[in-house]
Amino acid sequence: MGRITETERDALQEMMNIAFGQAAADLSEVLDVHVVMDIPSVSVLSPAEVRQHMQQSFVSESTFSIIGQEFGGNLKGYSYLLMQAEQRSNLLRMYMDARPGKGDAVPEEMERDLFMELGNVLIGACVGKIAEMLGDEVRYEPPAFHEGSDASFMQMTGTEGVVLSFKTVFHFEDNDVTGYLFLLSGSDDLGWLRYAIAEFLRPYLEED
């Protein structure tokens, strides 16, 4: 399996931290709620390990709502936002409370659309910022909605080479909502990524 150095992994982790920080700020504006960020993690996996890696986020036998979105550029892969289905309602209530007409009931069919839209905002801000820091530009496929209690919805399992997993867990302060955000980027060759990381680090390494 391809390898990255500890410095490269640290750089990717810091990029995820910066990208999710921006995405959280965008989301907190939309929802008028404070997003508490956990420390992001970056793992290098074989395609066969990805589903197991993701499965660890499925706690108890809860049903999860999942937004999946494919992105492509030099950085390419899939991003997933996972949230327990019952917490999705809390998230949408927060969203509705932040808008005029506060207190109105949220129609069932609207829940899914809103969840997809929020997932789209979060994923777009996060993937876009990481791509920008890597000097890349990505295109997005439309997001897709899934519901389930395991990671069987996952794609990428047939990918050759290695998979980089960026994972962050977040919570909404004073609300019982926890979300899991995964960015999975598959690559047959880490050459471009290593070059892009080196470019990102160059300003920090160069002498005046």
Place this chain on the structure above:
Amino acid sequence: MPKKVLIVDDSMVARMSVKNCMPRDMDIEVIEAKNGSDGLEKFTEHVPDITFLDLTMPVMNGFEALEKMKQLRPSAPVIVLTADVQKKTTEKVVSLGADRTLKKPPLKDDVVAILREYLQS
């Protein structure tokens, strides 16, 4: 005698990004810490002239470290350097005594301006 700058961040790359901003015309000794707990120990041991502090860290986060640092030395300048740019986060760190907040990744001009303001006055 060099001015002491403490950088507290779990990311080596983030610490490096601050270190690289240090102006060459200033006599600066950099001290590094990998989490809030480590940062608090070095804050006590080295008595830094200024501290750059991340928020999202293992063992002890930056909020707790900031609160304790300000209890120990209320006048010690502590600059929060974070990716968390939410308004409520900024309000919280200001209420805990942060002297300034900087968004990650830091701009060299901003870091230099802060160092000149706090270390040369």
